[in-house]
Amino acid sequence: MSGHLHGVVHNTRADPARVLEELKRQTLEQLGGLPGSLYGPIEDALKADSLKGDGRNHQFEDQAALWVLRQQQASHVMAFRQQIAAGFEAYRAPGAAVGGVGGSPLTLVGEQQLAFDLDGERLIELLEHRYQRPLEMVRARLQMLAQALGAPDGVNPIGPYRLVRAFTSVYADAQVTESLRMRLFRQYEQELARLLGDMYARINQLLATAGYGMAAGAPPPAAGPARAAAEDRRDRNTLDGVFDTVPHREAAASVPHDYQQGSYPPPAGPGASPGYAAQGAPVSQVEVAAMAAELAELRTQLHAWREGMIKTGGLPPGHQPQRTMAQRRELRVDEVVGMASLLQPEPSDAFARALAVSGRLGETIRDQLYDGARRLGFNPDQTCFSPEEDDAIDLVALLFDSLFRNHALQDRARRVYARLVMPYVKVALTDNEVFVKREHPARRLLDAITEACEGNDGETPQDRDLLERASDISQRIVSDYNEDLAVFELAHAELDAMLAQHRRRIELQEQRAAKATYGRERLGAARSQADQAVRERIADGKLTSAVADFISTPWRHHLVQVLLRENEDPKRRAQAMALGDALVMADKLAAENRGRELADQLLALQPIIIQCLSSSGLDESAAQHAMAGLVRALATPDKERADHPQPSAAEVEEDVAEERRRYLDDQAAQGGHDPLLAERMRQLEPGDWLRLTNLQGETIAVKVAWLSPLTSRLLLVNRRGVRALVASAEELAVLASNGRLVVGAERTAFDEAMRQVRRHLDRVI
Incomplete structure (x- = not known):
């Protein structure tokens, strides 16, 4: 292994064809056991489920289908390796056919293949988010390799798209039950999580050593003041207000693709281990560096916001950090965690009331912690929270406030979230990666709970079951969480399994709405x-x-x-x-x-x-x-x-008229639209997320579910797949001009909440 650092450009480059061949060899060496290595763990899980006696009757069918797959294990492994190799050949010669992965003629697909494709799309999206930074580095270096080969830059042969399509193509003709398919994807995701971090690091090292690294530039700038960032955004095109900008994405983009080891410190906090995820999976140094830069930028914004609010009197005395009033001893993290543990099992009525009023949660958290300090023998007049502890409290308060402001959560959900406030304060105190790491177990659980509760009024038995399960899980977190994140992982796995059917219903609801x-x-x-x-x-x-x-x-x-x-x-x-x-x-x-x-x-x-x-x-x-x-x-x-009267123009459907009355007033509907905005709205595609505000000021996240081939109108559905609005690009441009439509909502609730937290911090500064 060469001792060269990442990112150093060498004057001599290796033969690009040989480098690509070496990349293929290492990839097949790392992933060559898939998908055959999946069957053993799945069989063990099926045996364990059959011993539970839970009354389900699908284990036998799953075991029979898995037995058939195990008989074809060798052919599955060979087919998978062939698909991976074909991806490299397609990258070397883009005109080459890659069977099963792309370039196939349009044909009718069966229900099973459609289900595999839908699950594959979700896994691709997950892997793209999880390995965003190392993939950016790989793509940049592969582009240089493609130029050296004299070929156009094609699809990344080791990217999530190729890896997932190679996997799904293996089962094109197999008979797989729905529950077994879910187990296959879950196990494949776990195997990729175990292998890809190290593999991408090896690939980047190989490309850099071969001379296909990007020039080492200046180190990334330190996180500047949030005010300067906000002013910079205000200087941009005014239409950027419609297409929402994400401050933390911009900060992450400032981290160069190439880095030198040790240029960034790992994320601080007792629970943060450099190079390893919260659940023990390896994390590349690029991800560690990006998370550190993102967290530093977030803290800078938070400090500027807090100082500005204190100067203007925007924070009540009970909410202001006590260290600003006198020199007092800063409490240690373990002391504050002890206070939170003391309060965790107690009734959460105070937090439920605070969530009903925006901006009150931070004050309530501090009041409760001071009460816990008194019980433990600490004098609040002689102690105060450290800056890191203030950050954790404020970020949790802003996060939960944002969830309730920007998601359609019913009153019943308020008690679910109120119980989670103190456990998440403990998580933030001991592991601040929760605010910047998408795969963090506590973050994924909050996403799942929000998915179960958002817009759920309990009208159907399935909806009531979801609410009850979310409530039970929140109570379990309160009773079981003691700084061990495995509690969040187990709770998320249980709720996510129940949400799988819920998501399928949402997909069918979207399809029905489109039809x-x-x-x-x-x-x-x-x-x-x-x-x-x-x-x-x-x-x-x-x-x-x-x-x-x-x-x-x-x-x-x-x-x-x-x-x-x-x-x-x-x-x-x-x-x-x-x-x-x-x-x-x-x-x-x-x-x-x-x-x-x-x-x-x-x-x-x-x-x-x-x-x-x-x-x-x-x-x-x-x-x-x-x-x-x-x-x-x-x-x-x-x-x-x-002469006879001629038929009048067709009337607008009543439901469409009701939708327009909810979002467009008569004056706005009759007014003109910005042609540039309308053109940008025409560029929206199915799957794009937006935030839509009605005339009463209620904001919901909506997704573009379908584009009409007849009228070019866009069908917008909420997170439960229910139709929210059908509108033309011109009507959407009018909504955007009036500030009631913003393009750029995140796919998950936690990401969207953190986006809104950053925007809130920028606006207040």
Whole structure:
């Protein structure tokens, strides 16, 4: 192994083809046992579950399906290795086919393959977040390698996309039960978490040693004052207020892809171990450095906010750090943790009341801790919290306040969160990585609890079960947590297993909302076309009432049905249109007393007229009767003819109108929109998250679930998959101009809460 530091550019570069081949060899060496190594742990877990006697009946099916997979273990391992190798070949020669991973023609997919693809997308997203920094370094160096090869920069052959697609392609033809599929993905995620950190570090070292490292620049600047960061953001394009900026993402981006070991200290705190995650998985030095820089920036913002609030009197006396009033002994972390442990099992009514009023939680936490200090024999007049302890208290208070301000949490959820306040204060005191590390067990548990509680009013039995399970888990954290994060991991695993079905219901809800919206749009488009056809034929001249009524009612309805059900059959559509023209012509023949031609015309039209009447709901007898009435009306040449009113424009559906009244007032709806904003809204894609505020000031996170191919409108759904708004890009631009729409909500509740905490700190400074 070379002793060169990461990030040093060497004058001599190794042959890029040989370097890529070495990368493939090391990757296959690290991952070559997958997916065969997954089956043993899964089998052990199935045996353990079968001994629990929990009444479930799916263990036998899972064991049978797993037995079949184990018989094909060798072929699965070979197929996986072939897919990984094919990814490298595709990177070397982008035109090469990579079966099962990409480049396949569009085909119909089965339900099992769709389920694998959905789970794969979630795992890809998780891995992208978890290994964001080392992946950025790998991509930058691979881009230099691709340039040396003379090939365009393709898909990272060792990135999450390739690794997950290689995994899912192995089971394309396998018969796997739903619960076994979930176990496979969970075990694969655990194996990748064990292997990828070290593998990415080796790959980066190999590329750097081969001369494909980026130039070592100046060390990243120290975290500047939050005020300067806020002023810098204010100097940007004014539209950045609509597309939300994330201060901690900007701070992380300032950390260069290449670093030298030891340039950053590891995150402080008794629970933080350099190079290792909270759950024991290895963490690369890049992640350690980025978390340290992010945490330093967050502390800088927090200190500036606190000092500004103290100077302006924005903090009540009980909330102000006591060290600002007199020189007192700073309490040690273990002393404050002892106070929190004393208060943890006690009733949380004070925290529940504080959560109902924004800004009161920090004051309440300090009051409770001072009360605990008195019980333990500490004199609050002679002691105070240290800066780190103040930071932990304020960050927990701001975090929980943000959760309740920006998520649709019901009153019942307030007691769940109130019980968690003191345990999370203890976590923040002993392990400050919880604020910057997405995989932290306490962070993942809070995400799961928020997912279970957000927008949950307990209307269905499933929703009530979720609320009860979240309440039970919060109580278990209170009773069991004693500075061991394994309690959070076990609680999260239990709740996440229950949420898996909940997420599936949300996906189905989104699909149903999209299908219902598309169906209404198709119906609206068909009605508009039919109304236009009626206008063109009625406007041609004076018609008898019988013909005008037939065109405006049965024929219009028949045309709508044809456009909806047989839109791809141009012959049937042309036949329906021709019927309207023929009826107008028949009326003219009757007016000109051309009886023989009229009779021939009606005889030829009789079958399609009967069919038209039948599609309007008439039986054969009623259709024949209506046909006779039409013939009698046309048989009289001097029948009165007059102009007839044309159909009005189609009315907006009531539910769509209600949605617009909730978010767009009449003045805003009639006003113009910013073309640049509308163009940026058209760039939104399914999966993008936004924050939407109604006219009453209530804010919810919404996701772009679907884009209409007919009207280009966007379907926005809340975190429970329920339709929130269907709007055009222009309407979204109006909402954004009025400050009621912001693009950039995070996918998880904790990330979104921390984003709002940073924005709050910036605004107050």
